[in-house]
Amino acid sequence: MSTATIDHAEASEIFNKDEPYVNWHDETLWFVRQKRDRSSKQLPEWEELRETASGIKHYVLSHMDELLINFEQKAKENGVHVHWAANAAEHNEIVLGLLKERHIDKMVKSKSMLTEECHMNEFLTKNGIEVIDTDLGERIVQLRNEPPSHIVLPAIHLKKKDIGDLFHEHLGTEAGATDPQYLTEAARQHLRDKFLTRRAALTGVNFAIAETGGFVVATNEGNADMGAHLADIHIACMGFEKIIPKQEHLGVFLRLLARSATGQPITTYSSHFKKPREGQEMHIIIVDNGRSTQLGREDFRNSLKCIRCGACMNTCPVYRRSGGHSYHNAVAGPIGSILAPNLDMTKNADLPFASTLCGSCSNVCPVKIDIHDQLYKWRQVLAKGGHVPQSKGLGVKAMSMVLSQPRFYQWSGRLGRSVMRVMPFMVNNNLNPWYKQRDMPEPPKESFRDWYVRNRKE
Amino acid sequence: MNRSNLKIGLFIPCYVDQFYPQVGISTLELLEKLGCTVTFPTNQTCCGQPMANSGFSHLTGACDNLFFDLFSGCDYVVSPSGSCVLHIKEHLKSEGHEAESKVLRKKVYELVEFITDVLEIDSIEAEFPYRVGLHQGCHGQRGLHLSQMSELNAAPYSKPVMLLQKVKGLELIDLDRTDECCGFGGTFCVSEEAVSVKMGKDRVADHIRHDAEYITGSDMSCLMHLGGILKRGHSNVQVKHIAEILNTAVKKQIPEPIL
Numbered sequence: 212m213s214t215a216t217i218d219h220a221e222a223s224e225i226f227n228k229d230e231p232y233v234n235w236h237d238e239t240l241w242f243v244r245q246k247r248d249r250s251s252k253q254l255p256e257w258e259e260l261r262e263t264a265s266g267i268k269h270y271v272l273s274h275m276d277e278l279l280i281n282f283e284q285k286a287k288e289n290g291v292h293v294h295w296a297a298n299a300a301e302h303n304e305i306v307l308g309l310l311k312e313r314h315i316d317k318m319v320k321s322k323s324m325l326t327e328e329c330h331m332n333e334f335l336t337k338n339g340i341e342v343i344d345t346d347l348g349e350r351i352v353q354l355r356n357e358p359p360s361h362i363v364l365p366a367i368h369l370k371k372k373d374i375g376d377l378f379h380e381h382l383g384t385e386a387g388a389t390d391p392q393y394l395t396e397a398a399r400q401h402l403r404d405k406f407l408t409r410r411a412a413l414t415g416v417n418f419a420i421a422e423t424g425g426f427v428v429a430t431n432e433g434n435a436d437m438g439a440h441l442a443d444i445h446i447a448c449m450g451f452e453k454i455i456p457k458q459e460h461l462g463v464f465l466r467l468l469a470r471s472a473t474g475q476p477i478t479t480y481s482s483h484f485k486k487p488r489e490g491q492e493m494h495i496i497i498v499d500n501g502r503s504t505q506l507g508r509e510d511f512r513n514s515l516k517c518i519r520c521g522a523c524m525n526t527c528p529v530y531r532r533s534g535g536h537s538y539h540n541a542v543a544g545p546i547g548s549i550l551a552p553n554l555d556m557t558k559n560a561d562l563p564f565a566s567t568l569c570g571s572c573s574n575v576c577p578v579k580i581d582i583h584d585q586l587y588k589w590r591q592v593l594a595k596g597g598h599v600p601q602s603k604g605l606g607v608k609a610m611s612m613v614l615s616q617p618r619f620y621q622w623s624g625r626l627g628r629s630v631m632r633v634m635p636f637m638v639n640n641n642l643n644p645w646y647k648q649r650d651m652p653e654p655p656k657e658s659f660r661d662w663y664v665r666n667r668k669e
Numbered sequence: 670m671n672r673s674n675l676k677i678g679l680f681i682p683c684y685v686d687q688f689y690p691q692v693g694i695s696t697l698e699l700l701e702k703l704g705c706t707v708t709f710p711t712n713q714t715c716c717g718q719p720m721a722n723s724g725f726s727h728l729t730g731a732c733d734n735l736f737f738d739l740f741s742g743c744d745y746v747v748s749p750s751g752s753c754v755l756h757i758k759e760h761l762k763s764e765g766h767e768a769e770s771k772v773l774r775k776k777v778y779e780l781v782e783f784i785t786d787v788l789e790i791d792s793i794e795a796e797f798p799y800r801v802g803l804h805q806g807c808h809g810q811r812g813l814h815l816s817q818m819s820e821l822n823a824a825p826y827s828k829p830v831m832l833l834q835k836v837k838g839l840e841l842i843d844l845d846r847t848d849e850c851c852g853f854g855g856t857f858c859v860s861e862e863a864v865s866v867k868m869g870k871d872r873v874a875d876h877i878r879h880d881a882e883y884i885t886g887s888d889m890s891c892l893m894h895l896g897g898i899l900k901r902g903h904s905n906v907q908v909k910h911i912a913e914i915l916n917t918a919v920k921k922q923i924p925e926p927i928l
Contacts, residue, residue, distance in 0.1 A: 219861070220860060220861045220862070220863070220864075223861060223863050223864045224862070224863040226863075227863040227864065227867055230867075233867060234871075237871070241846070248819065248820070251822055252822050254822070255822070257822040258821065258822050258823065526820065528849055528850045528852065528868050529861070529864050529868075532864050532867045532868060532871075533864050564724075564857070564860060564861070565861060565864075566854070566857070567807065567850050567852060567853065567854030567855075567857050567865075567868075568722065568807075568808075568854065568855075569807035569811065569850035569854075570807055570808075570811035570812065571807075571811070571818075571820055571848075571850070573811075574811065574818050574820035574821055575820045587721075587722065590722070590723065590724035591721075591724055591725075591726050591727075593724055594723065594724025594725050594727075595724075595727065599723075599724055603723065603856075603860070604725070607719075607720050607723045607724075607725045607728060608725075608728065610719055610720060611720050611725065611728040611729070611731070611732075613714075614683065614714045614715040614717070614719075614720075614731075614732055615714070615731030615732060615735070616714075616731075617711075617712040617713070617714055617735070620683070620714045620715075624683075624686070624687045627687070628687060628688075644859040644860075644862040645858065645859055645862075645897070647862060647866075648862070648866040648898070648901060649866065649869070649894065649897030649898050649900075649901055650896075650897045650900035650901045651897065652688040652689070652893055652896065652897070653688075654687075654688065655688065655689075655690055657690055658686045658687050658690055659681050659685065659686045659689075659690040659692075659693030659694065660681075660686055660709075660711055661690075662690050662693075662694060663693075663697075663709050663711065664711060667709070668711075
């Protein structure tokens, strides 16, 4: 599904061709950011909660092995099967194996960004398994054959009309219908049948508790419960960083998660799973897929604190004006831009540059990941590793040469300004990306230094 | 504090030096008006941020050495750009002088914070009878904490607002988004041209919606970007660096730059 190969800048240029749409997209996400602001400001202890959450996750990152082993042991004691997957391919094979052994060829899935990261749907489909996403937003993008554009609001890039047209085509709703209630009801009926007839359900995991072997899935639609409770086999997939030490830590994370994500005090459902019900099988797949490597990168390991609330996306002025798909990665936005290079530096070299480094992301992050500092650090790693375009490298080298030598700098400045004055067309043309939609500053005859030497020296 | 005994180095960022001499002059005059003795080392060039933000911090050695050599003897270094100051504060490292570089980092101040925090001045006699919007540059705000950030659950304050509120005749307008980034972002402004411009247009629109006559700020780079968008849109709204506004009361015998 994710076939985007154009880089962020190019994708953003296309996105920005429809300015009223960009305005709508920006305002929609800004509205969510404002809800988050209001909600977080109702808790006097908000900043303390963030600090606490960050501290717990800090502990998790430095005790990962121990916590995971404890979790596995407890989960097994609870009668849950635990699988370990080193990478996406292993994860997908495990899921396929579980289904094939039981002769199951249809499965419902409740929101799991990990399976997006692993491109599991494509893999299973190729192997004859039908996967139905049951989260409404996920189902919408699945019907459109595209990836989610946001980790919490997968179809946030679509307007009511888009959904109406899509449902008319796939679910037989009336042509031109855009009433949300009507469309949601149609999706509900369509999904109800899937829930009732599927023997396998896959869910994500928001928090896995080392102390108890249980795990929590947060949804607003109850689709995780619906799937898991009706199916013979429940498969829960988690990146290993989802682990938290104790049950009581949920009191910190659950308070932060929904407030950061949508401004709700808590998600409608915080479903606690611990052991399979009579006659049911429960499997947990613990996935690495590059996480160990990231854990080993001192500058970037904090990115694994992420609880996938999406607040950094909603606040990001670039994300709001370029859309999630422009990041060509399962996780978009600022957090995606510091996770993606770990998975593939060549393919994702553009992402850490898709930011002004304004720092708003780090301020909204409920676990206080230094996102914008990591974006800066990734740039250094990528440039040193030769992953930035050669033309850019040459330009920066030339700039560095000029700025390294005061006389050369003064001379170039004088020359540049006189060229701009005498031959403005040299810079006022379409080869200059600045000039496309902005005027150049008026070049003065005299620099500040010239003025200073003329007026203040002796 | 006896300000005249302090050795204050003036750091004028490269693009301000080249394109906005009047901002440099206003900064110098303003500091002098406030009783400071200011020196301007004429061989300065750049803080190195354009290279570093592009991923090439390994090419900033010469800029770092130059900055260190020219300014390490100063008690304070003051600059009318939050972004350049933040870069120096976070990254300055002169080869062979690692420890001294860290000491120098702490002496570098953005103009507004130097006035409010070091000189401890909260009111400047200036006059600017216009409706003004404050665009707070992100690095000055979120990096140097010139004002409280809208994301945090913390008590509001703003150093630039404190000074602007005391300017005679100046009417500070409210904005819908108090601290949204303008989209300049250094090389981002050309490498991500489409988003950069859209962010700038939206920032300008917020000011125009609230009938601003001027957009001010403590970062000329943001204002250069916003100014370019305003001019292209044939708007009457102008950009003016906060130093120019705060310096309006001292237009005396000081010669104008040749524009």
